[in-house]
Amino acid sequence: MRSTFMGLETSKRGMFTQQTALYTTGHNISNANTLGYSRQRVNMQPTLPYPGIGLNAPKIPGFIGTGVEAHSIQRVRDQFIDRQFRQESNELGYWDAKSRAITQMEDVMTEPSKFGLNESLDLFWKSLQDLSTTPENAGARKVVTERGVTAAESFNYIYKQLAEIQGNLKNEIDVSTKDVNSILKQIAALNENISKVEPNGYMPNDLYDARDTLIDELSQYFPIQVDYVKTGGNSLAIAEGTVTISLKTNSGLIELVKGKEASQFEHNLPPGDNKDPFQGFTINGAPTNGVTIGHADLQAGQGKMLSIINSYGYGNAGKGDYPEMLAQLDKMAKEFANAFNAIHRAGFGLPPDNSTALDFFVDPNGGPITAGNIAVNQVIKDDPNKVAASTEPNQEGNGKNAMLLAGVKTTSINGLGNATVQSFYQSLIGKLGVDGEQANRLAETSGVKMLTIANNRASVSSVSLDEEMTNMITFQQAYNASARMITVVDETLDKIINGMGRVGL
Structure with missing residues (x-):
């Protein structure tokens, strides 16, 4: 015979699960304006029905449901759109930096102008x-x-x-290199934290968001490939695992981040006002150590870093x-x-x-x-x-x-x-003027494409307050209904316990 108190447990599970969904909805609403935040949802699933399977299982017409449970809390994210976003971010990074560098050159060499070189020479001839x-x-x-x-x-x-601007570009290469190294270290640190959480059966969604924000930022500088590695243990099937970040070069992939290890870039530019051309990067530390890449190894038209290098100057022939x-x-x-x-x-x-x-x-x-x-x-x-x-x-x-x-x-x-x-x-x-017009046009085109992809990603991952309010009402009503169900079961039990066996009284 089934338990008389079975309905209490079923409704209790319903209350707990809807409560979890309400808390998650509140988390989404609180982070509606948080940069890089992906909305989260509770994946609900029915608990095992009664009775179980076995020789001693009671014979009843069929399984009776025992309620619901929150199987996992998952962020809503589309990796295909993420890849599109990062590819376009890489292209926009290149043309935006190119456009800024040429605009600064045009500002110095503005013609026609009452104060330009052309006017000075005309007055000299006169x-x-x-x-x-x-x-x-x-x-x-x-x-x-x-x-x-x-x-x-x-x-x-x-x-x-022009020489001063070139010096500023040199400083920008140095600062950008430090930024890239910092991002790589942060991604590796997040990988380590994620690898400690996932094997316990949890989904570290906020850590995923922080890591993806850093990967988005890194994609502006270099063309990269992102691969995911499962962490094992009791990790859920939908857990993302750690990421391996690889630099795309003309000679193949170079691993920059693998698990908790992060390599670091070192440029060859000397300190001070020396305008020696860029010759290459040396990548040090695990997972890749002692590898040198030159300008020819960097994929053409890809990334902010290459654009800055192209403007500053590279090689032994004074190119740039x-x-x-x-x-x-x-x-x-x-x-x-x-x-x-x-x-x-x-x-x-x-x-x-x-x-x-x-x-x-x-x-x-x-x-x-x-x-x-x-x-x-x-x-x-x-x-x-x-x-x-x-x-x-x-x-x-x-x-x-x-x-x-x-x-x-x-x-x-x-x-x-x-x-x-x-x-x-x-x-x-x-x-x-032709180079500047081309850079501005391509930067604008990339910006429009980037905005379209960003809107597509936002339609999937961002928080809609209208949707969250609807969810909040839905989960609240389900919670109230489960609570009401407990009251009904309680009244039923009261009748059985206190109302039976009173014949003749």
Whole structure:
């Protein structure tokens, strides 16, 4: 015969289970605005029916249910959407960093501008044309030297600003490397904690969320592969286990995190203002130790780290957005100075000095001329009469050489690919504009795709207060009904205990 008190146990289980569901709903509501939180649900299942199976089991028409239990508390997450999110995060990280680096370069080299290099050179050519008509005028000569100083300083300013940004990019590589190393350590620590909880039959959902948030952050820097390893013991079948994080390279996968072990990145960049190009990373510590990867090993167009490296500079040939632009500016300044100085050395200043064979543009330290050091010869700055405006000595009114100097503006220079100085600079600006437009467009496209995937993930994993309120009412009513059922069973038992055996009383 079945137990008279069986209904009490069945309803008690119902109350406990609905109470657990209510607590979980409250946890969801409390974390509705928590970054990275995934809503949780109670997986309910019926308890074993009565009677059990065996020779001594009572013979009744069929199994009688014994109630419900909370089998597990599981977060709602879609790993397929997570993979999509991380892949797009990786691409967005690359193009967003690329766009920022080029935008900073455009800010320095803004053209057309009243204060840009192009305008400085135009004013310099105009001052030479004015000098050609009044070569004996001291004021016109002073204007030429001052406009020459302005043009040289424009070169210096652009070079200095670009070099400073390149230095900032170097610092960003260093900071990003430290961030990556910190993330790897934190993931390994969470793996260790998860491996201690799961074998006891529990689901450490909040630890899963913390780990996934870190993996999302890591995916911005490098393309990664995430694999899950079961922890064993009494772990539930739906337990996620620990993660193994591997770096995707052109030569294969490199494990960065495995269980509680985390490797660390070390870049080769020296401290200080040295702008040595990036050569590679060395990965140290378990699970991978002593492995070196270079720029060629990093997958093209993938991750914020590679984008920063591409902008800063890499390899032995000075490749990269900023090294290449600085090299082009150096070439432009050198060829401009050489072409101008060749004509200036052949001319003559005002008598009685008639100084000749003077370079107008020099490096003050006596080295090769670059965009960073080009300057007007101090001798000429101190004495503008030495500006070689004349093609002949002792001819104050001869301004033919000044006209030849002004003609450098339209002279095709072999060292610049047969372009003029300013058309060469305009081609640099044009290419920069195209690169910037491409980076901005791809960053915007990746951002839109990222937003779409993020919305898809939110529709699965985020907390909906409307849904939670509905669940709360549902679980509350089920709890109340189970409590009412206990009252009914209690009244039934009261009738059996206190109302039977009273015949004749």
